[in-house]
Structure formats: structure tokens, C-alpha cells
Amino acid sequence: MMPKIQFDSYDTTGFFDEMVMEDHSIQPHYQIFKERIQKMGWKRLNFLQHSADRAQLSLGMTFNVYSDNQGVERILHLDLIPRIISGKDWAFLEKGLKQRIEALNLFISDLYNEQKILKDKIIPKDLIFSGEYLKECEGLKPPQNVWTHISGSDIIRDGDGRFYVLEDNLRCPSGVSYMLENREILKRTFPEVFEKLNVRPVQDYSHHLRDMLESLTPITPATIAVLTPGIYNSAYFEHSYLAQQMGAELVEGRDLVVEDDIVYMKTIRGLQRVDVIYRRVDDEFLDPKVFRKDSLLGTPGLFNAYKKGNVVLVNAPGTGVADDKAVYTYIDKIVKYYLDEDIILPNVPTYLCGEKKDLKYVIENIANLVIKQTDASGGYGMLIGPKATKKEHEEFRAKILENPRNYIAQPVLNLSRVPTLTEGSIEGRHVDLRPYILYGKDIKIIPGALTRVALKKGSLVVNSSQGGGSKDTWVLDK
Known part of the structure; x- marks a missing residue:
């Protein structure tokens, strides 16, 4: 007979644990969940974890690891113990993320146009021009002057419980499909806990994403396409999932053709014009006429069609200049320069x-x-x-x-930990947090996130390609 689920001997030494406090009392917003898993017991919990693993496989929630020569597709292991964030903490994160993405968007726009921040010597020119700066984007003004339509900043909590931004992802941030599918699995696993805790929903993300994409073009109804590198890309599941959820077309570069600076999609009925492209292909592969001549992933003439305003690319080419890890060190100055505000969500000392x-x-x-x-x-x-x-x-x-x-x-930071199911026990594992921000007519932050967890004991590396897993992130109502 397996022992009851207890937290009396749970190790909190030297770390900030998001569920269990140093005196082994439980954080108030975790109390209902803790009572539920204790009531169900080990046998039921292990069965549900096994069921979750099978559900991920049946849904096709797999990814490839490029360094794995075996070419085996893996699931991003979903741990059944969720990461629960209080309404108060989420309100703070929302405020900080909105400030950050607004300032970064102004920064990118400035760099490719007036370059005031460089002329005022806030950031060294050499730092910008030796990084991810795309000269081809100079003078561009995307619709509504928004460059960073979809972003995902990686956030951690240190040993003091404070939030810090580890890095910004402004090109093609991945993982949102796992956030959505994790939620579907956990809702079926703990339906009564969701109701009692008033967990804020995330399933309308795809609707918000489509609304944002449509807001970038005056054409109605707009034809939207998701541009994928193809089935061998590690995030192909996500590309196909989002296209299906939005009712958009899933295309590869070879499925598109440019005629007279207009982008068309090849269909069995002939050519159909495309108005907005949510591209999951990196800048350098988008157009062999402008960037890498050997690219087979893009479409010849695509960039020129974009420059002439005949198609919208999301995210805008050139956004990589702002998620360069060297530029990251200047974010507090960027916020101060463009918004005249002190930064709300600080960086990790760098x-x-x-x-x-x-x-x-x-x-x-x-x-x-x-x-x-x-x-x-x-x-x-x-x-x-x-x-x-x-x-x-x-x-x-x-x-x-x-x-x-x-x-x-x-x-080296003492990343916060969340209780995680291991072989026959529950132990703390380090986590980070990737919220998703949509920027069209306004900035919208989805009340949830992808929590990545380092499954190896003592490991601080949460990336899926390095053996990490995920947790559903429950944001509680204010």
C-alpha cells in the first residue's frame, strides 16, 4: 500500500518554493489543490499522470530535437501539478510586460527610421550594427507601426520570490500550443478544482490571435496564412495546431508565389491572394532574392511585396535586433528613454x-x-x-x-521551484515562465503562460531540447 501524499518532509531548503513555505505550510492559493490531490491518493494521481502522457501522444503534441541523430519525436512531458499564480502577482506581471513590449516596439521602430537613441548615445552604435540589425528594413513602417505582434518574455523568480525577466523573444516565440493543450488536459483531470479556484481561461487565445492578425489589414474578410518551414521543424505541431484553431491556411514557402508584388497561395482552384502571413520562418530564410540565396524555405519576392504594403508579415522582419541578449542589458535605459518611466520588471544582473x-x-x-x-x-x-x-x-x-x-x-540564480511528480514522490523542480503578448490595436496579455520545468533533479535548464518538461499555469481571478 502506497503512503498518503504528504508535504511534511518536502525539501524547501535554499529555494523559494511557490507552493510550500519554509515552515511547510501551504501558500493560500494552493490550499484547495493540495487538499484535492491528498484526497485522491498516489494510485489515482499516478494513473492520471499516465493518462496525460497518452493524451499528449494522441494529440500529436510532439517535437524534434535537432541534436538527436535518431530523429525521434518526443512529447513535452506535462507534469500534473500545476503552477498557480495569484491574481495580485499576475496584475504586477501584466503591468511590467505591457511597459516592456511598448518600449521595445518603439525602440525597433526608431532603429529602422530616425535612430534617435543612437544619436543621443544611449546605446553604442557598434552594439546594434554588429548584432541582428537588418539594413534591408531601414525606412519601414509596418501597419499601425507595430513590429512585435507576438512576443514571449521568459520570466523567473529568484530566491527572494521577486520576478525578473531572463530574456525577450520577439521573433518567433514558440510554445503557446503547449499552453493551450496543457490546459485542456488539466481541465479534464481536475474539473472541480478549476471551478472552485476561478482559474482564468486561456482557450480564447486563437480567437485573439486571429483578431489581431485581421486588425493589421483593411481587407475583409482577410486571407491569413501560417508560414511553416515544414514537417521537420521542431515546432511543426504548433504551426499546424494554430492554423487549424484560427481557420487559417498552413503553407510552406513553395506554396506561395509573388506576381507584380502581390502574394498568392497556390490552390486547386488557382491562385488566391494572401493578406496576412504569420511566419514561423526566420528572417534570413524568408526571401532568397533579399536574404540567403540558398533558402528553400521562403518565397522569392516576398520581402518586396511586404515593403510595398501588399502583404503583412507577423512578426515584422528585423525584430531580432531587440531580442539580442546583448541589447537586453540596456532595457532599463530603453524604457526610460521612450516612456520616461522606471522599469517595472527588472532584468537579471548581466x-x-x-x-x-x-x-x-x-x-x-x-x-x-x-x-x-x-x-x-x-x-x-x-x-x-x-x-x-x-x-x-x-x-x-x-x-x-x-x-x-x-x-x-x-x-547563477536560485530559480523558484514548484512541486513535481517524480518516481514515487513529489519533489521541488526549478521552473521559468513564458507569458504570451499580442500587440495589434492594443496590447493584450493572455492570463496564462507556458511554465517550463527542469525535470532533472538540481538542473536549472528548463528547455525542452535539454530534457525539460512543462506545467499548466493557472492564473487566479483578481
Whole structure:
């Protein structure tokens, strides 16, 4: 007979736990959920976890890991214990994210037009032009002057319980389909808890997304297409899922053709004009006539059609200039410059290896820092100093000294933890948070998020490609 589910011996030492406090009392907003799982017991909880895994497979919620030569599709493991966020905490996050995305959008617009922030020497020109700046976008004015239509900032809580932004994702942020499908699975698993807690809904995300896309063109009804690199892309499930949910067309670059600077989609009835493209293809692959000539993922002439205002691209090309991890270090100055406000959601303290003083500190203290490549994602190009070997320290020192601009460093943070099901027990695992922001006529933040969890004990890396999983995120009503 399995023992009852208890939290008396749950380890909270040295970390901020979002459910269990240091004296082993339960946070008020978790109390109802805790009582429910204790009432159901271990056998039922394990059965429900197994059912959730099967549901993910049957729904096709899988992804590819590019570094895995076996080419095996995996599920993003969904842990049944949700991450619950109080209404008060969410109101703070909403306010901070709206401020941040508004300032970043103004920043991108300025960089590709007047460049006032560079002329006023708030940010070094070299930092911008040596990064993800696209000269081809100079002079562009997207509809409603919105560049960052869909974004997902990664947020963590430190040992003090405060929220910090770890990085901004302004190009093609992924994961929202997992947020939506995780919710469907958890609603079926704990229906009575949802009702008692007044969890705010997320299932209308696809409607909000389509409304935002339609607001960018005067044409009604608008023809919307989701541009995917194809079935071998790691996020293909998400591309097809969002297209289906929105009633949009799912297309690859070869399905589109440009004639007289108008974009058309090939159909069995002939060519059909496309008005808005939600593209999940990186800038450099969009148009072989303008960017990479060897790209087979884009469509020749697409960028020129966009420049002439004949099609809307979401997100706008060029947004990568603002989610460069080196530019991230200037976000507090960007907010102050464009909005004349102090930043609400602060950054994690960051050392810019392109600065001589910071470079010296990083090289001398590499064993105690997290090193990140400024143009990498998915947990790649990263070193966690305390968990790395001396040989790895030396290898990264050499990489940094060879190209300092390409690296930043941050202190090792005690990421907050949330109880997670393991083999026969419940243990704390580190988490981060990716809320999703839609920006059309106004800024809308979906009251939910993708919580990524480091499933390996002691690991701080939550990325799915590095063995991480996910949790449903319950935002409680105010």
C-alpha cells in the first residue's frame, strides 16, 4: 500500500518554493489543490499522470530535437501539478510586460527610421550594427507601426520570490500550443478544482490571435496564412495546431508565389491572394532574392511585396535586433528613454563581455557564472559555471576571448521551484515562465503562460531540447 501524499518532509531548503513555505505550510492559493490531490491518493494521481502522457501522444503534441541523430519525436512531458499564480502577482506581471513590449516596439521602430537613441548615445552604435540589425528594413513602417505582434518574455523568480525577466523573444516565440493543450488536459483531470479556484481561461487565445492578425489589414474578410518551414521543424505541431484553431491556411514557402508584388497561395482552384502571413520562418530564410540565396524555405519576392504594403508579415522582419541578449542589458535605459518611466520588471544582473571591465570579471569568475551566447536559443551555446568542468571553463574562455561581443554572463540564480511528480514522490523542480503578448490595436496579455520545468533533479535548464518538461499555469481571478 502506497503512503498518503504528504508535504511534511518536502525539501524547501535554499529555494523559494511557490507552493510550500519554509515552515511547510501551504501558500493560500494552493490550499484547495493540495487538499484535492491528498484526497485522491498516489494510485489515482499516478494513473492520471499516465493518462496525460497518452493524451499528449494522441494529440500529436510532439517535437524534434535537432541534436538527436535518431530523429525521434518526443512529447513535452506535462507534469500534473500545476503552477498557480495569484491574481495580485499576475496584475504586477501584466503591468511590467505591457511597459516592456511598448518600449521595445518603439525602440525597433526608431532603429529602422530616425535612430534617435543612437544619436543621443544611449546605446553604442557598434552594439546594434554588429548584432541582428537588418539594413534591408531601414525606412519601414509596418501597419499601425507595430513590429512585435507576438512576443514571449521568459520570466523567473529568484530566491527572494521577486520576478525578473531572463530574456525577450520577439521573433518567433514558440510554445503557446503547449499552453493551450496543457490546459485542456488539466481541465479534464481536475474539473472541480478549476471551478472552485476561478482559474482564468486561456482557450480564447486563437480567437485573439486571429483578431489581431485581421486588425493589421483593411481587407475583409482577410486571407491569413501560417508560414511553416515544414514537417521537420521542431515546432511543426504548433504551426499546424494554430492554423487549424484560427481557420487559417498552413503553407510552406513553395506554396506561395509573388506576381507584380502581390502574394498568392497556390490552390486547386488557382491562385488566391494572401493578406496576412504569420511566419514561423526566420528572417534570413524568408526571401532568397533579399536574404540567403540558398533558402528553400521562403518565397522569392516576398520581402518586396511586404515593403510595398501588399502583404503583412507577423512578426515584422528585423525584430531580432531587440531580442539580442546583448541589447537586453540596456532595457532599463530603453524604457526610460521612450516612456520616461522606471522599469517595472527588472532584468537579471548581466555582464556584457563586449565591455572590457565586464570581460575581465567574467574571465576571472567563469566558474561562478552562467555564460550565454547572444544569438543562441533553446539552451544551446550556454555554460553553467558551477556545474561545468575545468576543461569546459577553458574552452568557453577561449570562445569568449575570440568574440567577446557574442557572449553575456549572469550570476547563477536560485530559480523558484514548484512541486513535481517524480518516481514515487513529489519533489521541488526549478521552473521559468513564458507569458504570451499580442500587440495589434492594443496590447493584450493572455492570463496564462507556458511554465517550463527542469525535470532533472538540481538542473536549472528548463528547455525542452535539454530534457525539460512543462506545467499548466493557472492564473487566479483578481
